[in-house]
Structures are given as C-alpha cells and as structure tokens.
Amino acid sequence: MKPVKIAMMGMTHGHTRKYYQTLLDNKKLDWVASCAQDEDAKKTYELYQTGVPCYLDPDEMYKNHPDIEAVVIASANDQHFAQMKWCAEKGIHILSMKIPTFDMKEYDEMIAMCDKAGIVCQIELEMHYNAVVQRLKKLVKDGAIGKIKAIQMTNITLSPVWAFPWQGDPKASFGSVKRLKKGDDRFMGGALCDHPHIFDLIRHLTGSDFDYIYAEVAPNLRDGLKVEDMLMAIGRMKDGTSFLFDPSWSRLEEKIKVPGPGWERFPKRMEVNVTITGEKGMLTCDCFGPNVYHNGAPNDRYTVQYTYFDEWIGLIDEFVDCIRNRKTPLINLKWHKQTIQSMLGCYESINTGKIAKVG
Amino acid sequence: MNIKKMNRGLDFLREKYISPERSEPRKRSLEGCAAKGEITLKDGHCWVGATPLIPGRMERKIVELKKMTENGTLEGVSTLRFASFAPKGSDIEAMLAKELDLAAYLGASDVVRVMAVANGNAVNVLAKLANDVNVSVEIGAALPRGEAPYDRHEIIAKRGVACDQTVDTHTPHASIRCWNGGGAVEYTDVDTELFGLSYEEIWNVRAAFALLQKRADAKVWKAAWAKAVKAAKLAFAADKAKAAKTIALKKGLDTNRAIKVAEVR
Numbered sequence: 001m002k003p004v005k006i007a008m009m010g011m012t013h014g015h016t017r018k019y020y021q022t023l024l025d026n027k028k029l030d031w032v033a034s035c036a037q038d039e040d041a042k043k044t045y046e047l048y049q050t051g052v053p054c055y056l057d058p059d060e061m062y063k064n065h066p067d068i069e070a071v072v073i074a075s076a077n078d079q080h081f082a083q084m085k086w087c088a089e090k091g092i093h094i095l096s097m098k099i100p101t102f103d104m105k106e107y108d109e110m111i112a113m114c115d116k117a118g119i120v121c122q123i124e125l126e127m128h129y130n131a132v133v134q135r136l137k138k139l140v141k142d143g144a145i146g147k148i149k150a151i152q153m154t155n156i157t158l159s160p161v162w163a164f165p166w167q168g169d170p171k172a173s174f175g176s177v178k179r180l181k182k183g184d185d186r187f188m189g190g191a192l193c194d195h196p197h198i199f200d201l202i203r204h205l206t207g208s209d210f211d212y213i214y215a216e217v218a219p220n221l222r223d224g225l226k227v228e229d230m231l232m233a234i235g236r237m238k239d240g241t242s243f244l245f246d247p248s249w250s251r252l253e254e255k256i257k258v259p260g261p262g263w264e265r266f267p268k269r270m271e272v273n274v275t276i277t278g279e280k281g282m283l284t285c286d287c288f289g290p291n292v293y294h295n296g297a298p299n300d301r302y303t304v305q306y307t308y309f310d311e312w313i314g315l316i317d318e319f320v321d322c323i324r325n326r327k328t329p330l331i332n333l334k335w336h337k338q339t340i341q342s343m344l345g346c347y348e349s350i351n352t353g354k355i356a357k358v359g
Numbered sequence: 360m361n362i363k364k365m366n367r368g369l370d371f372l373r374e375k376y377i378s379p380e381r382s383e384p385r386k387r388s389l390e391g392c393a394a395k396g397e398i399t400l401k402d403g404h405c406w407v408g409a410t411p412l413i414p415g416r417m418e419r420k421i422v423e424l425k426k427m428t429e430n431g432t433l434e435g436v437s438t439l440r441f442a443s444f445a446p447k448g449s450d451i452e453a454m455l456a457k458e459l460d461l462a463a464y465l466g467a468s469d470v471v472r473v474m475a476v477a478n479g480n481a482v483n484v485l486a487k488l489a490n491d492v493n494v495s496v497e498i499g500a501a502l503p504r505g506e507a508p509y510d511r512h513e514i515i516a517k518r519g520v521a522c523d524q525t526v527d528t529h530t531p532h533a534s535i536r537c538w539n540g541g542g543a544v545e546y547t548d549v550d551t552e553l554f555g556l557s558y559e560e561i562w563n564v565r566a567a568f569a570l571l572q573k574r575a576d577a578k579v580w581k582a583a584w585a586k587a588v589k590a591a592k593l594a595f596a597a598d599k600a601k602a603a604k605t606i607a608l609k610k611g612l613d614t615n616r617a618i619k620v621a622e623v624r
Contacts, residue, residue: 027376131548132534139546144537261432281539290532290547292423296432296519302526305427307419310551 003030004093004320007068009058009083010075011041013097014160014167014194015124017259019072020050022312028320032068035061037075044258058086068092070120070323076166077193078175081106088117093323095122095315098196100333102175102188102344111333120322122315122329123336127197127272128204129314132287136274140205145278148206148239154246155195157270158253158263159222159229167194168227180217180228181351188347190227195247197272200331200339205276208239209338210358215346221252233346235355254299262298269304360405360560366397368553368564373571375552398567403450405563407570410577411584414562415457416464416618417569419549420523424465424512425617427521435517439466442497445508449500451482452591458510459594460587462486462494465514467615469586470494474603475594484594489608507545507558575618583614 006029008019023031034054036042045054055061062068070093073083077099087094094114100123101107114121127133140148161168167190170177174189203209213235217228229249236242251266263269272287288308295302322329338359345356396407405412415421427433441458455475463469468490475484480501486494502508509531513522524531533545548554553561569575586606593604 025376129551131551131554132546134551134554135535135546135548139535139537145539278539281537283535283537285535286532287534289534290420290523290525292420292427292521292523293525294427294432294519294521296427296516296521297434300519304525305423305432305521307423307549314551 001028001324003028004069004323005030005032005065005067006070006072007032007061007065008034008072008074010073010079011036011045011054012038012076012164012166013074014164014259015097015126016045016074017048018312019074019316020048022316023052023072024050026313026316026320028324029316033061033065037079047258058083062090070095070319073097076169076172077101078166078172081110084110084121085113088113088119091117091119093120093319095124095319098124099193099340100336102193102340104337104341104344106175107333107337107340111337114333120319120327120329121333122319122322123331123333124315125197125200125331125336126311126315127201127287128330129311129318130287130308131310132285132308133201136283136285136287137204139283140276140278144281145276145283146280148241148276148278150242150244150277151202151205152244152275153198153201154271154273155198156246156248156250157194158251158266159191159225159249160194160259161222161225162253162255163257163259163263168225170227173227178347180347181353184217186217186220186228187226188228190225191229191249192231192247192343192346193227194249196339196343198245198247199342200336201274202237202241202243203339206237206239206241208237208241210342210345211236211238212355212357213342213345213349214355215349217350218248221250228350231346231350233349235345235358264303265301267293267302267304270306360400360557360563362398362400362405364556365405365560365564365567368556368560369398369567369571372552372564372568377572396567396571398563403453405567407567408577410570410580412563412566412570413460413575413580413584414559414566415461416575417562417565421461421465421512424514424521424523427519428465428467428514428516429617433514433516433519433521436466436492436514437517438515439492439494440513440515441494441511443508443510444497444499444502446502446504446506447480447500448504449480449508451477451480451498451500452595454498454500455482455484455496455594456584456587456591458496458498459484459486459494459590460583461512462496463488463583463586464615465512466490466492466494468492469608469615470590470606471608472603472605473590473594473597475598477595477598482594482598486590486594569618579612579614579616582609582612586614 072095166172170187170189215233218230233245274285345358348356466488468488472487481499484496535546597604
C-alpha cells in the first residue's frame with residue numbers, strides 16, 4: 001500500500017506531541033510537513049526534533065508539498081472550521097481534534113463540505129484504541145454483566161491551560177464568549193470542552209442515545225481562570241441507563257509552558273475510570289492503569305508514570321485504513337454530533353438550572 | 360504459551376513497521392529491517408534461532424523503571440526489592456533467573472554474589488551487584504493452578520523510590536474487575552496491537568521483534584541470559600552449601616544497557 005502523505009497543522013493542541021512517534025513509525029504514512037499556528041508553536045515543535053519541516057503559512061506548506069493527502073488538525077477549537085475548509089477545498093483528508101466545533105451551524109457546514117469533497121474526516125477520540133477500553137467494550141458486548149443499568153465515568157485531568165492557553169480562552173475553546181449562568185463571572189469553554197470521551201463512550205457501551213442531562217458547576221480550583229474547571233453531570237440515556245459523569249480538571253498542576261516531568265501535583269495527571277452496574281453483575285475499570293510509580297525528580301512527589309501509549313497508534317491505523325479503503329471512521333462527524341450536543345446540553349443545564357433534552 | 364499465535368503477532372508487527380522505502384525522518388526512527396525468524400519454545404523458554412528471548416526487559420513497566428534509573432528521576436540506587444509468585448508447578452529456578460536478570464538490568468551492574476535459602480517451592484535470595492547495590496528476591500510457586508502470576512519490582516534510591524506496584528498495596532492493581540454470577544474476574548490488557556495474547560506471550564513477541572529489528576543485540580541477550588541462569592543455579596548451590604557464592608565479573612560486553620524501546624511505540 002502506498003504510504004499516505006500526511007501533514008500536521010496548528011501544533012497548539014495539547015495532543016500534538018503525542019502524534020510524533022506514530023507518524024514517524026507507521027510505514028503506512030509519510031509525514032512530510034507541519035505548519036505551526038505561530039512562532040511560539042513552531043519553537044515548541046522544534047524542541048522535539050522530528051526532522052519534519054515546519055512552516056508558518058499553510059499555503060506555503062502546500063506549495064512545497066502539493067502531494068499532501070491528509071492533515072492532522074492539531075489546533076485550538078476556534079481554528080478548526082477554517083482549517084477544515086482549507087483541507088476540503090483541496091480534497092485533503094482530515095483527522096480533527098476531539099471538538100470540531102460547538103457551533104452547530106458550523107458543524108453542519110463541516111459535514112456538508114466534507115461530504116461534498118468526498119474526504120475522510122475522522123475525529124480524534126483515541127480512547128477507543130486503548131487496550132483496556134477494547135476489553136471493556138468486549139465484556140459489555142459479550143454480556144458479562146448483562147444489560148447496563150447505570151454508569152459512572154470520570155475523565156479527570158490536570159488543566160492544560162498554562163501550556164496551551166487557548167484552553168482557558170472562552171472564544172478559542174468554546175468558539176464564542178458565553179457566560180456560564182446569570183451571576184457567574186465565568187464563561188463556557190473549560191474542563192468540559194477538554195473531556196468528550198465519556199460522552200462518546202457511553203453511546204458505544206449502551207448502544208443508546210442521550211435522552212436528557214443535568215449538570216452543575218462547582219467553585220473553581222484555579223484562581224483567575226475565566227472558564228469552568230469543576231463540574232459534574234447526571235442524566236439518562238434513551239434505553240433508561242442512568243449516568244454520572246465527572247469531566248473536571250480536578251487534578252492540580254505546575255504552571256509549566258511545555259508539558260513534561262513534574263507537570264502534575266496530584267500523583268496521577270489523567271484518569272478515565274468507569275463503573276458499570278448491569279442486570280447480571282458489575283465492573284470497575286481503570287483505563288490507564290496499572291502503571292509504575294515513583295517519588296523522584298524533578299519534584300520528589302509521588303507520581304504515576306504511565307505505561308499506556310497505544311491510543312495514537314490505533315487511531316492513525318484507522319485513519320489510514322479509511323483513506324486507502326474508502327471506509328467511514330468509527331468517530332466521524334455525523335456520529336460525533338450527538339456527543340457534542342450532549343456536552344452543549346451540560347452548558348444549557350448549567351445555564352438554566354434545569355435538565356436539558358439532547359438532540 | 361501459544362507459539363503459533365505469537366508468531367502471527369510477530370508477522371503482524373514485521374509487516375506493519377518494516378518498509379524498505381521510507382522518507383528520511385522514518386529512516387531514523389526505525390533502525391534496520393527485521394530479519395526473518397520465528398519464535399520457538401525450548402524447555403519452557405522462548406528463543407529466536409540460537410538467541411534466548413528476555414521478555415522481562417520488554418515489559419512496559421520495566422522499560423519505564425529502566426528509564427527512571429537513567430534519566431535522573433532516581434539518583435543513587437541503593438537497593439532493589441523484587442518478588443515473583445506463580446502457580447504451583449512453576450519452575451522457581453527459571454523464575455529466579457528472570458528476576459536476577461532484571462536486577463542486573465535495572466541496577467545496571469552484574470550480579471557478583473548470591474545467597475539463598477530455599478524450602479520446597481519457595482526461595483528467598485539476597486544478591487549483590489558489582490556496583491554494591493543490594494538485591495532481595497522473594498520467589499514462590501504456591502498460587503493455585505490457573506491463577507495469574509504476579510511480581511513486584513521496587514528500586515530504592517538516595518533520591519526517590521520507584522515501583523511497579525502502587526503505594527499501600529501488596530498485590531497488583533488490575534485494569535478491570537468484573538463481578539457476576541461466576542464470581543470476580545480481573546483483566547489487565549497492555550497492548551492494543553497484540554490484543555488477545557496473554558501477558559507472557561505479548562512480551563515474548565515484543566522481544567522477538569526487537570531482536571529481529573536489531574534494536575536488541577543477540578550477543579548481549581545471549582550473554583545476559585547465560586549470566587542470569589548461572590546466577591540462579593548458584594543461588595540454589597549457595598542454599599545447599601549455606602554459604603554465599605561469588606561470581607567472577609566478566610569484562611567487556613555491557614549486557615545491562617537499555618535497548619531502544621520507544622521506537623516501537
């Protein structure tokens with residue numbers, strides 16, 4: 001199979017660096033270029049010494065690499081629409097970060113332009129390629145606990161805002177500046193926007209759609225943050241499944257500019273945990289564990305050192321398979337729309353104090 | 360171990376990662392091309408050709424621990440506290456050889472002295488590395504048949520303690536615990552590309568792949584495994600003699616250097 005000529009754009013998303021290894025290793029890909037949003041993003045990119053040229057102007061990149069077939073859009077959420085349009089106009093396949101946009105009019109336009117261009121647009125929800133999630137889905141599918149009655153899921157992390165400031169900027173993260181609720185001085189665009197996985201995973205596990213959702217924000221842990229960092233949501237799926245989600249930035253961090261050792265203050269910087277009660281039994285699941293643990297440098301604090309890295313490998317494999325074999329990605333724009341709507345439902349519920357119907 | 364399935368996994372990796380035509384950055388990323396070769400099983404141990412595999416060195420938890428000893432996370436390693444427990448009928452000498460190899464690897468120095476006290480299907484061992492690091496190893500083969508084996512590797516240093524078990528526990532954490540009419544079952548899956556293979560099978564396949572890619576050096580592994588097997592044998596001899604046995608330090612080939620693992624990931 002001819003390797004897919006691939007590029008990266010933006011380079012300001014928190015997941016950007018996680019692609020480097022697999023883009024270099026996967027023989028089905030030929031990573032030919034990168035294009036950074038600005039000088040700062042370019043400087044950070046260059047720290048990783050990938051050997052792949054980096055541009056600041058996408059048109060210049062395209063002029064020098066007209067054979068680019070696919071792009072990983074690794075940018076702030078408010079840049080996605082324009083970058084997708086740029087790709088669609090050139091017939092370039094897209095791997096988008098996890099929030100294409102929260103503006104549903106824009107979202108529908110994204111679907112239309114990708115359909116018109118006949119390109120693959122895969123959304124990055126890398127948890128599906130985690131070995132533990134594979135086992136979890138298999139157990140549920142095989143009926144190990146019977147029909148699901150209730151699910152609790154956490155997608156809790158430190159906050160990336162100090163390294164990736166756009167994630168604390170309501171316009172860049174949410175797409176527009178909207179107050180969380182009357183009398184609250186914070187805006188939509190914080191922790192919720194960083195954590196779509198659990199809103200997606202429940203749909204795969206139950207095979208059902210969202211019915212309604214109710215959410216509450218708590219006081220922020222971080223002073224000066226314009227967006228929410230602590231919230232919880234509960235609700236019901238159309239098949240009756242009750243759920244409780246925690247998509248908070250509840251793990252504090254050091255305010256470092258480039259992610260690296262010592263970023264976390266709480267020992268584990270990211271947790272995706274699932275508890276499911278079914279008609280025949282129950283299960284608990286830690287999607288990122290077990291690992292190894294230490295209290296060494298740089299901060300001499302007890303720290304979890306991860307041993308799980310497979311997500312990006314499987315994600316890219318699927319993307320290439322979809323491009324070369326004309327397949328539809330598991331997480332495509334149309335599928336993902338309800339996941340985004342359920343997250344918007346959280347904001348609506350926070351704003352109104354009532355349940356929000358989804359879809 | 361299902362050798363046929365393991366070789367299918369090895370073929371999958373070889374096919375996926377090795378390409379004669381690659382652009383410049385990827386040429387640097389993966390060094391060399393994978394030679395032909397398949398995994399065989401002799402006396403309960405996996406080999407590729409005449410080279411014994413050392414799957415323990417490929418386990419991700421060991422890879423991360425090794426990194427910590429080399430990247431400055433830990434400073435001034437003093438003591439290694441290891442343990443390994445397996446179902447009845449397991450070969451405790453082979454288990455000890457694996458742990459002594461990991462001690463040399465993580466301690467970055469060869470075993471030069473070993474003392475042991477054995478009792479049936481259990482043995483306690485105290486070893487010394489050439490760099491003066493102490494090593495304790497607990498080995499037991501008394502778990503019920505069919506139970507998953509488990510181990511523990513703790514590195515105690517002047518700066519920092521690292522371990523593959525979390526604090527305040529004495530058995531390993533599992534990724535999934537499922538309760539139903541059949542009782543409780545635990546699952547820990549560690550490799551998406553080789554999903555479906557057992558833990559032991561996965562690391563043997565990864566080891567074979569590293570060897571075929573020449574990221575792992577066959578000469579190093581042959582020498583390292585020979586040292587580990589010898590040290591384990593001497594441990595039982597020390598038990599019988601009630602006296603520690605010394606092992607002459609061989610100069611030359613460094614058998615404890617880290618292999619490039621991140622490139623596979």
